[in-house]
Amino acid sequence: MTFTLSTTFPFDHVQHPDEFISMDAVHECARAVEQAGFTAGTVTDHPVPSSRWLESGGHYAQDPFVMLSMVGAVTTKLKLQTNILVLPYRNPFITARMVSSLDRFTNGRVILGLGAGYLKAEYKALGVEFDNRNDLMDEYIQAMKLAWTGEDFEFEGTGYKAPGNRMLPTPVQNPHPPLLVGGNSKRALRRAVEHGDAWHPFFVPKMVTDTARTANLSDDQDILDAIAYMADHCQKVGRATPPKVVASSTFTLKDDWSAQEALDHYAHLKSLGVDGSGASISTQSRTEYCEHALRFGEEVIAKLAF
Template sequence: MNFTLSTSLPFDHIDRPEEFGTLDALQEIARTVEAAGFYAGTVTDHPAPSARWLDAGGHYAQDPFVLLSMLGASTTKLRLQTNILVLPYRNPFLTARAVSSLDHFTNGRVILGLGAGYMKAEYKALGVDFDARNDLMDEYINAMKLAWTGEDFTFEGTGYTALGNRMLPTPAQTPHPPLLVGGNSKRALRRAVELGDAWHPFFVPKSVTDTARTANLEGDDDILAAIGYMADHCGKVGRAEPPKVIASSTYAVKDGWSAQEALDHYANLKSLGVHGSGATIHAETRAQYCDIALKFGEEVIAKIDF
């Protein structure tokens, strides 16, 4: 299947810990998602969100590398994806170490979705300069790529210095796991071209982007314009092949969902030049979640032939 489908995993639902907040739940859901045929399972990243954001409809998030490690131990084929990791929150060499360890021990199943984030209060809580986040993104990607070579490296960063350091083992994937660069802004698009393997857009209406402080990306025209912008930038920087476009979840599997509607939705994305997308399954219980996942696998994933 050339068009890949990921799914957002439900472990952020702390209001139903008996259904989604145990090791048994994680293992069962992970194996079910894999059996359904999803290419990747995705987790989010909010280590210290503000109470105001949470109370206004935000969500909690478990540590992404802890969750993905347990997912990797519970499956054999499912890709392990961050969607997204807010890269400036952590020293880049700590992130590089976590990624290379996870990728090595899961035989190359990591997909690293990366973004600059948008939550000023969370940046403040973590002691990172919010206004420097875009510069830090570029810097940290370059630092991680250097660490992943397995060779001795030197690097002068913002508030840290590597003077002949080494990181082994390297990731199983060469030269590193796929880097899916998130963000809808022009700078994020340029970053995807210059430093990434794929662009990882966040398809949301303007009403959401106004509160999330990210660029609006809503309809087909917006997607085509962004792809065209990346193509133009490839010409400017000498990149032969443009980044793939692998979206985060774009389809909600809720009561009354239609397999044909989902297939038509993904076919339309494919026609625009999108290489992958995702689905979010909404369920009240673990059993319901697993039933829906398997049905989605049979009626949608198994029938995608593009």
């Protein structure tokens, strides 16, 4: 199967602690997702969201690397994906170290979805300048790639300097885990071409709440235009192969979800030039979460012929 499929883990649902906030939940959900045949299990990144955002439809998030480490410990094949890591929140070498450690100890299973984020209050709480986030994104990706070489490197960035440093061991994946660059803006598309392995869009308004301040990407033409824009930029910068397109979740599994509808949906995305997507599981019970995941594996993943 060349079309990849991910699903988001439910560990952010703090309103149901007995169901999702425990080691038992990690074990059960992770093993079900792997057994179902998903390419990757994903986690989000909001270390300190504002109460205003939470009350208007936002959500909590556990530490992504802690959660993926626990998932990696009870699985063997499932890819471990951030969806997304807000890259400017952390010093790039701290992030590079976490990614390298996780990739090494899970035998090369990390997929690094990353983006600039959009929550001003969270940026402020973390002491990072919101208006500089796009410049920091480009800078931090370059810094991390140097660190992942395993060689001595020098790099001067915004408020930090590596005068001659080294990071070992390197990630198992060479030269580094896949970088899925999030964001729907033209700058994000250029970033995917210049620094990434794939573009990782959110399709809006259907797939996110109105609390997400992101560029519109709501119909087929928007997707085709974005892919064409990346192809044009590849020619400008001399990139031979355009980034893949691996969307965030575009289909939701609720009690009445249809396997045929899911198959048709992913086939349509594939026809547009999308290489992968995700499925969200909407439930308040981890038993139901696992049941939906396993059914999806049997009735959708096993039957995808592209």
